[in-house]
Amino acid sequence: MQPTEPAIPTFTEELYDNIADQLVEQGYAIIRRGFDPSLLMQLNQRVQGLDDGDFQQAGIGRGDDNQLNETIRTDSIRWLTHSNGAECQFLQCMEGLRIALNRRLFMGLFDYECHFAHYAPGDFYKRHLDAFRGRTNRVLSAVLYLNHEWQDDDGGELLMYERKQKQPLLSLRPEYGTMIIFLSERFPHEVLAAKRDRYSIAGWFRVNNSLGDVIDPAR
Ligand SMILES: O=C(O)CCC(=O)C(=O)O
Numbered sequence: 380m381q382p383t384e385p386a387i388p389t390f391t392e393e394l395y396d397n398i399a400d401q402l403v404e405q406g407y408a409i410i411r412r413g414f415d416p417s418l419l420m421q422l423n424q425r426v427q428g429l430d431d432g433d434f435q436q437a438g439i440g441r442g443d444d445n446q447l448n449e450t451i452r453t454d455s456i457r458w459l460t461h462s463n464g465a466e467c468q469f470l471q472c473m474e475g476l477r478i479a480l481n482r483r484l485f486m487g488l489f490d491y492e493c494h495f496a497h498y499a500p501g502d503f504y505k506r507h508l509d510a511f512r513g514r515t516n517r518v519l520s521a522v523l524y525l526n527h528e529w530q531d532d533d534g535g536e537l538l539m540y541e542r543k544q545k546q547p548l549l550s551l552r553p554e555y556g557t558m559i560i561f562l563s564e565r566f567p568h569e570v571l572a573a574k575r576d577r578y579s580i581a582g583w584f585r586v587n588n589s590l591g592d593v594i595d596p597a598r
Pocket residue numbers: 496504509522536537568569570579581
């Protein structure tokens with residue numbers, strides 16, 4: 380008999396509904412439970428097991444625009460790929476979410492990309508937007524936190540703002556297994572410095588606007 384394939388952990392339909400409802404009502408969704416505990420454990424081991432040399436200094440912008448700017452962010456990143464088991468499972472999980480959100484909200488999400496991020500003590504990411512209207516295809520941002528027993532005074536909160544507001548709308552501790560998903564163009568946000576290492580997976584669902592610059596495309 381063939382050994383059965385390990386089941387791919389996926390969110391429940393109820394959780395998909397809940398995420399979609401939160402996104403419609405407030406533009407962001409927070410999930411505190413839902414990820415398979417064994418997947419979380421493997422992702423945590425994976426990111427902690429990477430050497431410093433496996434990470435790259437994070438930049439701002441993509442491709443040729445990618446600038447290193449340590450006044451804005453000081454974290455290090457490593458993109459996930461399908462060649463590692465835990466990374467692959469996570470990517471499949473997010474693929475399930477992509478399809479579920481498209482079904483519920485007709486968002487036309489085309490793909491998803493993500494990286495591990497390591498913020499060493501004192502690292503930060505100043506207030507920014509993940510997407511600018513018309514200039515990027517990032518539609519939804521999602522951050523999963525992988526930090527056990529985060530304490531109140533460890534710092535490292537994600538602060539999220541409404542545009543033009545000085546007071547944050549939300550302050551979120553980067554607790555193990557928590558994920559926040561939000562509209563990339565709508566919410567400026569920042570990562571405060573922490574007293575301890577802070578690990579996460581930050582990713583983006585994107586739309587395909589490769590025809591965006593083509594006027595009157597041939598049929
Ligand atoms: O880690 C976080 O809480 C947010 C990270 C972030 O804003 C980003 O990578 O664009």
